Amino acid sequence: MALAGCGTDAGSPTAPNNNAKVKLPTYKPFTGGPKPDLPGTPEGVLDGFLKYPADPIKVTGGAPGDGSTVTTFVQTFSPVSPGASSNRYWQELNKALNIDLKISVVPASEYTQKFTAIVAGDELPDLLHVRNPTIDIPAFLNAKCQDLTPLLAEGAVNEYPFLANIQPVFWKQCIHNGAIYGVPVPRAVQGLLMFRRDDLISAKGLNPDPSSFGEFRELCQGLTEPRANRWALTGPDITVNFVLQMLGVPGNWKDDGGKLTNIIELEQYKQALADAAQLFKDGVIHPDSFPGPNANLAATYKQWFTAGSAVLNVDNYTAWPEYYTQNISGPSFKLGGMLPPNHDGSTKAVTWQGNPSFSFTAFKKAPEARIKQLLRICDWLAAPFGSAEYLLTNYGAENVGWQRNADGDPVQTDTGKAEVPGLGVKYIAAPPFVLYTPGQPQATKDGHAYQLKSVPISVGDPTLGMYSPTSSRQNASLNTQLTDARHAVIRGEKPVSSWDETVEQWRQSGGDQIRSEFEQALAQNSQSVGER
DSSP states (O other): OOOOOOOSOOOOOOOGGGGGGOOOBOOOOOOSSOOOSBOOOTTSOOOBOSSOOSSOOOOSSSOOOOSOEEEEEEEESSOOOOOGGGOHHHHHHHHHHTSEEEEEEEEGGGHHHHHHHHHHSSOOOSEEEESSOSSOHHHHHHHHBOOOHHHHTBGGGGGSHHHHTSOHHHHGGGEETTEEOOEEEEOOSBOEEEEEEHHHHHHTTOOSSOSSHHHHHHHHHHHOBGGGTBEEESOHHHHHHHHHHHTTOOSSEEEETTEEEEGGGSHHHHHHHHHHHHHHHHTOBOTTOOOOTTOOHHHHHHHHHHHTSEEEEEEETTHHHHHHHTOOSOTTOOEEEEOOOOSSTTOOOOEEBOOSEEEEEEEBOOOHHHHHHHHHHHHHHTOOTTSHHHHHHHHOSBTTTEEEOTTSOEEEOHHHHHHSGGGOGGGTOOOOOOBOOTTOHHHHHHHHHHHHHHGGGEEOOTTTTOOOHHHHHHHHHHHHHHHHHHHHHHTTSSOGGGHHHHHHHHIIIIIHHHHHHHHHHHHHHHHHHHHO
């Protein structure tokens, strides 16, 4: 079967309505794995597992590679791992895959700059991690990347059983120009959440579940001890977003019958700014949380939270087990998830859904045999929870990257902590996500219980999966302007009323054009769905 040509002209992308007509890979769930201890729900609560199988089986047919070199570019939210010559995990992965895997990995704070430089160059890596690009992504994919539709659409995906194990909703981010242009890295309905240090809250005798903004403010005041180097909140922006959820505001855009309003245009946004400014005046937001534009905020916030310098931090639900792995506070360390309380008696709080896929991996154009090999490698890396392959991909080699505890769970060694997370392999390809914290069954139960409460009140962004050329080109600079103005209000340098001028500047500088393009995409997508 010949692959469809991608063309060499990076001209205008195909109209967005064609994307709705793409035949997605047919979902064929893998049935040979362990049954979850805590079953998920059709609405999006993830399956939970309290233990790893004692004797995980190999589920693949062997090494997928042919001994050749495979290049890839990924990001990491952890310190970058050591190079291949001194990294046992990397070496074991090469052996298992039977390839010479050359990974170019960069910190998340440098990803956009590096990605832009790579796609502008003459030579792409074989596998390219694509997340929130600031370029014209449909045009780039059309010009330089492989159309995978003939190999993955509908039943063709069955040649790669663990890619077939990924549900259709996760593939939608891979669809551009009316074709499949990549392999997704699945996530879930649950997106970011407000993590809390329950051990520190309990030690102060405070209520971890406030029922209003007023009670939330009291909790933050009770947690803050500058002399002990401790503040309630890691940063100003996570504070604004959490208050917006208290106010029942959806994430990013509000859709009224195809008419979009950005949340920065809502009156509730000014209320959230006023509340965040009050909390900053209270002194409960970490004082070092207004760094420059190139700071790795995610990593810094993680460090503060893990060390106890901050008690509340917004992060992705996938970080739940990572925080236990990185724990430096001893056996008393305990996490919880805080649902946004109703702001007052007139509001109904919501949580914000995440992107179903964290990212997708695009393939450099190549002959069909080469593309099939790369798909087999991604299929191997997508082997599901409970398998021997999953164990190696996520933890490394036994007695090097991890050791079994008394209950048989794989607990990472110091070597594993240094070598595995910072290599970014999980951003090449991955199976459907599950809830599992090695050696911490209660943490898995807590995470599952949180999702049972948060998913039913969650709301999504109607523009997810839609493409706006103006947003792709200008969103980064527009966000910088909004962030600067937002921080000025929170620090008390400007009044909340100044936000109206900020919003007007955003509209004139591209916001209205972005809105128009997303509205067109929504209308065309709706029309195509109706035609099927």
